Amino acid sequence: MTEVLQYVIDGAALGSLYALFALGIGLIFGIMNLINFAHGELVMVGGYVLVFVSAPSTIVRVTLMIVIVIVFALVMERVAFRPVRGARADTLLVTSFAVSFLLQSLAIVLIGALQKSVGILSSLNESFTVGELSIRKLDVFTVAVTAGLLAALVVFLGRTRLGVQMRAAAEDFRMARALGVRANTVIATAFALSGLLAAVAALILVAQTGVVSPTMGLTVVLAAFIATIVGGLGSLTGAVLGGYVLGALTVALQATLPLGYRPYRDAFVFAIVVLVLILRPQGLISSRAVVERV
Amino acid sequence: MSAAQIRAEDISVHFVGVKAVDGVDLTLGYGEILGLIGPNGAGKTTLVNALTGFQEPTGGRVFLDDVEITGWTPHAIGRRGLGRTFQGIRLFRELTAFENVELGALGVGASRKEARMLATELLERMHLRDRADQKAGSLPYGDERRIGLLRVLAMKPSFLLLDEPAAGMNEGESDDLTTAIGEIRNEFGCGVLVIEHDMRVIMGLCERIQVLDYGKTISLGTPAEVQRDPAVITAYLGTKRGASAAAAPELPEVPDAS
Numbered sequence: 001m002t003e004v005l006q007y008v009i010d011g012a013a014l015g016s017l018y019a020l021f022a023l024g025i026g027l028i029f030g031i032m033n034l035i036n037f038a039h040g041e042l043v044m045v046g047g048y049v050l051v052f053v054s055a056p057s058t059i060v061r062v063t064l065m066i067v068i069v070i071v072f073a074l075v076m077e078r079v080a081f082r083p084v085r086g087a088r089a090d091t092l093l094v095t096s097f098a099v100s101f102l103l104q105s106l107a108i109v110l111i112g113a114l115q116k117s118v119g120i121l122s123s124l125n126e127s128f129t130v131g132e133l134s135i136r137k138l139d140v141f142t143v144a145v146t147a148g149l150l151a152a153l154v155v156f157l158g159r160t161r162l163g164v165q166m167r168a169a170a171e172d173f174r175m176a177r178a179l180g181v182r183a184n185t186v187i188a189t190a191f192a193l194s195g196l197l198a199a200v201a202a203l204i205l206v207a208q209t210g211v212v213s214p215t216m217g218l219t220v221v222l223a224a225f226i227a228t229i230v231g232g233l234g235s236l237t238g239a240v241l242g243g244y245v246l247g248a249l250t251v252a253l254q255a256t257l258p259l260g261y262r263p264y265r266d267a268f269v270f271a272i273v274v275l276v277l278i279l280r281p282q283g284l285i286s287s288r289a290v291v292e293r294v
Numbered sequence: 295m296s297a298a299q300i301r302a303e304d305i306s307v308h309f310v311g312v313k314a315v316d317g318v319d320l321t322l323g324y325g326e327i328l329g330l331i332g333p334n335g336a337g338k339t340t341l342v343n344a345l346t347g348f349q350e351p352t353g354g355r356v357f358l359d360d361v362e363i364t365g366w367t368p369h370a371i372g373r374r375g376l377g378r379t380f381q382g383i384r385l386f387r388e389l390t391a392f393e394n395v396e397l398g399a400l401g402v403g404a405s406r407k408e409a410r411m412l413a414t415e416l417l418e419r420m421h422l423r424d425r426a427d428q429k430a431g432s433l434p435y436g437d438e439r440r441i442g443l444l445r446v447l448a449m450k451p452s453f454l455l456l457d458e459p460a461a462g463m464n465e466g467e468s469d470d471l472t473t474a475i476g477e478i479r480n481e482f483g484c485g486v487l488v489i490e491h492d493m494r495v496i497m498g499l500c501e502r503i504q505v506l507d508y509g510k511t512i513s514l515g516t517p518a519e520v521q522r523d524p525a526v527i528t529a530y531l532g533t534k535r536g537a538s539a540a541a542a543p544e545l546p547e548v549p550d551a552s
Binding site for chain 2: 160161164165167168171172174175176177178179180181182183
């Protein structure tokens, strides 16, 4: 029983991180029909800010990192994606690949290909025990921060003027514009939120691993992409659900696979994902808007 | 010429090899109902897209109350007082009926409180208050239509451009819609442009009718004048396109207003 609970905690923590990744991708897809593969590079930027920026306190350092990543996301939208807004989905996709590779290459040229180590929230890597359970503080932090962000996002989308406009724009951008919704404001807000999610994900990821590298975004975007597809592209609830399903699946396979098969865990994860998509190609939660677009 | 109006001069929209709209003039006065008709592919929706900023015209200029709005963004034109609907209702299905109506007011700069008050008032006026919290995607067809109209009315538009508002409606529903559009014009005082294939709606509703064919205006006048115009009869009976007369929409008799 203790072992099962341990896995539930691990799965919840990993799922929360994946949900953060997936929400960042899902928000932009909902508004712009763009799968932003450069989202992982926002996480990378957050990581490098933590490496290079020093501040008198952790709170100031983290706040500064969040602000820089949000600004970076806004600049990315303005410079790279606004000129191709409304273009075909494949054009948007190739643009996001180009931005992703450009930023990775810039990081390699300017900073170097080797990993940089960084210490942030190191005390959260300690564990505490509840009965026979050993719980890492960082896992609790990850679950709590994700829950807080999700709650804030629900309130923002449901209760605020901009939130209602964003939900409308995510469903039918053309109609929303005819009703006076400002495209620039809605898209910039989506990118700012995506930047916020990437920054928080960067903080957790760097606190977990202690290293930053130019290619760290690849893992992020792969997990995010799979989670959004499994959850159902175009649905924010689906993105979160997909993140948790992916996290739970990964931990469950890690726990149950025979020792010799564990190095191939991700192959099993992807095989199950393929199976889910064969049975339910629209993902766990289907979005009518996406079905119509396709 | 009335004080407030939409005035489009010599509007052209050319796509590769196709002149979808070719030198069309259009005026719509405050409080007037204008019908825009024509066979499929005549350029009606493209013209409305050009008026509302969804399609940049290849040539020509659009004025709203003597302010040139050519090239403005759709949201800027919406905020200026030109509301439109699209073919099909296109409600935001995941939002509630209330949120759909509220959005119209929010889009033109109302505060959240003002938008909620206006949405409540409009829903009550159309006897749809009990539908307020229902997701738009689950509404019956007739209510969807009415919510679609309320949504654009919440923008408090000076002009309403309705693209095939009666599409898919039966005779009774079309009659109700005709009455509702007339009431909206009387109550809100806005100018209304209606694109519609249902000639009963057009003939029963419009003071003037403009007929397009192959991107050009072929007739403009009262319903009775348009109905007698040989160019309109030719376009609708299909001799140009070789379609059978039986397949062409019927132009019903209307009393001569002159």
